[in-house]
Amino acid sequence: MAQYDIIAATGCPTGIAHTFMAKEALEKAAAERGLTIKVETHGQVGIENELTRGEIASARAVVVAADKDVQAERFAGKPMVSVGVSKALSVEEAGKLIDRALAAKGDASAVAAVAEDDDLEEKESIGHQIYKHLMNGVSHMLVFVVAGGVLTAISFLWGITSYDSTASDYNSFAAMLKIIGGIAMNLMVPVLSAYIAESIGKRPALVPGFVAGMIAIQGLPVNAETGLIDAGGSGVGFGFLGGIVGGFLSGYTIVLLEKVFSKIPESLNGLKAIFLYPLCSTAIVGLVMLGISGPMAAINQGMMDFLQGLSSSGPVVLGLAIGCMCAFDMGGPVNKAAYTTGTLLLGTALEAGVGTETYNFGTNFMAAVSAACIVPPLITTFAVIVGKKYFSQEDHDAGIVNLILGCTHITEGAIPFMTKNIIPVMPIMMIGSSIASILTIFFNVHDPAPHGGFLVLPVVENGPLWVLAILIGTVVGGVLFTAFKKYDYDKNAKKAAEQPVLETAGTATAAVKAAPAAQAPQTTDFVKPEQVFVGESFASRDELLTFVSKKAVEQGIAQDADELMSAFIAREDMGTTGMTDNFAIPHAKSTTVTNAAVMAIKTSDIAGWETLDQKPVEVAIALLIPDTEAGTTHLKLLSKVAEALMDDEFRSAVKGTDDAATIAKLINDRLNA
Structure with a gap:
């Protein structure tokens, strides 16, 4: 029976996005702390990754991040934190919840970490x-x-x-x-x-x-x-x-x-x-x-009269209210209040019948709500395409995926972008959504379907104008978002040019003044030719990782091969590091590692290593990180290597040579890009 340090349960009202975003954030936060975790999700398809009685009994603490019933009575007697799902959507916030759960158990280090946290009340509030x-x-x-x-x-x-x-x-x-x-x-x-x-x-x-x-x-x-x-x-x-x-x-x-x-x-x-x-x-x-x-x-009649009275104030007032509510928390309580109101008005409208004033108001209100929910993810798509250089590769990929989420009425895809810079990103999203809502009402669009985004376009009255309203809101919001990211990018670049830059090089960390524009920037050789191994043969993933662990000790990168091997395996247990096209990125964060380093191994096919495309591993780029650099150097190297593996030229170049110095240079060039 598997045992976990932390167990958790997540669930949101729709069970579409927040549920799984919270799961991912909790898993990443636990990994950063070297803790094992199992997260049970209560999504629209039901309970997945269900916790067993044994797993509950053996866990150190429990985190419940849900806005629906997740049968929390199962955890009676366990140190537990229970909050809304919106409190666990970022890795930082999820980490705080884990620290609070451990603190509730009396873990000394955890208590110290949250000693200054004013929100340490473990009991679930009446409001929640x-x-x-x-x-x-x-x-x-x-x-x-x-x-x-x-x-x-x-x-x-x-x-x-x-x-x-x-x-x-x-x-x-x-x-x-x-x-x-x-x-x-x-x-x-x-x-x-x-x-x-x-x-x-x-x-x-x-x-x-x-x-x-x-x-x-x-x-x-x-x-x-x-x-x-x-x-x-x-x-x-x-x-x-x-x-x-x-x-x-x-x-x-x-x-x-x-x-x-x-x-x-x-x-x-x-x-x-x-x-x-x-x-x-x-x-x-x-x-x-x-x-x-x-x-x-x-x-009930008074509420309907109020909303219709708000409508009589003009498209601007009603559209502004709808747009701001839908974009305020991207699928959270305020967004759900607007959406639920829209669906209930729609129900009344369909019951009243086509052609009635009630039908016209309800379907127009629903169209405005849908437009406001569709716009935020599309704003991020517009921004990552137009201002690609101002976004990380991770944000760029997420923005592209948001094209699909936005078109299908899933607002939550914009949350990661907003949480990084609530001000001014939230107001920008609210502006874009409000413009789309206002124009939707002004264009007299009627949507008799409560969900589906552009999939229900055939049944939307004045559908082309609806799409136009959404596109206008998207472009305005996208231009504002891109302008902010450019400003932020230029500010950080200027700051980096004026202040010392910290470089991690081998076993030393040196402060180096920024070089003049005409002078080549300093680089760091994370991987040296002697850390590249070509022509080795391994029967399994574990055999390769054992080899890496021993070589790391021999070269003074780590002190204990067994402890390093355990760190590699712990990471693999959380999810395979096998990628696509015969590559893998095993990585270990451990106190036994003395300095950040990268090792590369070219081998014959390792068929037992689970990869995303089910192909055997031929090249492993292993990252070895001191535990103290888990949130800095580790994230930098991992993102750089992952980005390199998306480049066909890089993969072909590494596969096409057996020269250790050439492979080391190819990887270092990417890590210092």
Whole structure:
């Protein structure tokens, strides 16, 4: 059974991006500290990398970074930190969470590291508990909204009234799609209510939660003739606000009933679960929900009137509000508030029917929200293409990937760019998103689908103008972002030219004044010809790493071959260092390494080394880093080597020569580029 220093669970409302960004950040932060970690993710496809009881029991501490229920009760008694998922999206913040978790256990070094941290409270705040319960409901609800909204939108391809058997554009298949989509959308509020309740009161709370959601849809039925409560009458629903209230009411009703029935003998636990809890909770919640239906309907109508009033103030006011909310935290609570409001207004719009004022407002609002969510990732794509030299290779690659994320309505791809420079990147993103929202409203765009980005373009009314609005917001934001990166790049270059530059060379670190412009810059030979081995033969990955560890000790780079080998293997256990095209980058950070160095080995095929393209390893470029340089020299060398391996000419040159001095020069040139 594997044992881990840290175990963690991550989860966000949509389970698309934040969940896995937090996982990656926690893994990197743990690796920097020399700790082993296993992260369980609660994404849209369910639980992955699930923690076992043994792993939980043997772990030193627990980190929960989630905005939904991740069954944290499993970790009872363990030193634990529980925060929202947005608190673990950067390696730095994730590292702080790990330090806090260790500090809670009384680890002396960890306590010292966080002694000045004002946010050392380990108990989950009431505010975050409420938000987590709410987001658990939202995360389960969104898939119904997306499925129902998109199917309903597709039905419009045959005509706006193609579902109506009396209309001239009637189509039976379109009618069936609209029926299915409508059923999915109608489940939105009951599912929201039920899973808010489930987050609080666990499984017993599902029954009253669903009932509360259904009551929120239909309201209190009243007979039109008698004016009295009548099961056959009709009522005024109070929508998603009622679903939220019903969810919390149901959850805490179960918590209360658990206390009330706590003295019942354990032998009757089955009776409680199957009879007492559902019966009593449904009766209590149902009566309360029906009793508050009048005030809740008034509040719900008041909110709709407020939003429509905001719309009557003009596209600028409403679009500015939507754009700023969507770009404020890139998929976080504020963004989700805007998006959830849009989806719920869309549900009301589709229920009201095409051509109604409610439909026009809801679909226009949804189009503005979608535009605002699409723009931030596209801004980063524009910037890394136009201002490529101002970005690292890692940022450039991430920006290109954001083209796909942005076009499919996944805002979170822009988060890594914003976290590096919150000011002014956040305002820049807000400006771009606001411009897109304002123009979308101004162009009278209507989007009957709640998600999908440009994939649902065929069902968007005034789609070309929608794309134009998004492109304008992207270009404006992209130009501003590029200008900022250029300013930052020029400032850092000027600072580097005026101040001493620290160089790591062999066993010494020397401060060297910046050279005059006409003078060649100083370089560092991280890899020497005697550290290049050609023609060696190894039966396995471990045999090669053992060879490297022994040679490092022989050359005075490290002191203990066994300890160095353990560091190599620990890194491989976290994920293979086998790359593509027959290359691998094994690396070890250890106290046994005396000075940063690089060793290169050309060998016959090593088939047992897992690589990204499943090809055998022929060239290994091994990085040996002192533990004290884990966050500096290590990151520099690793990024430089990874960048070099993306260059076809570099790979071909290394493969094409067996001369140790030539290979050393090829690698050093890249490391000093």
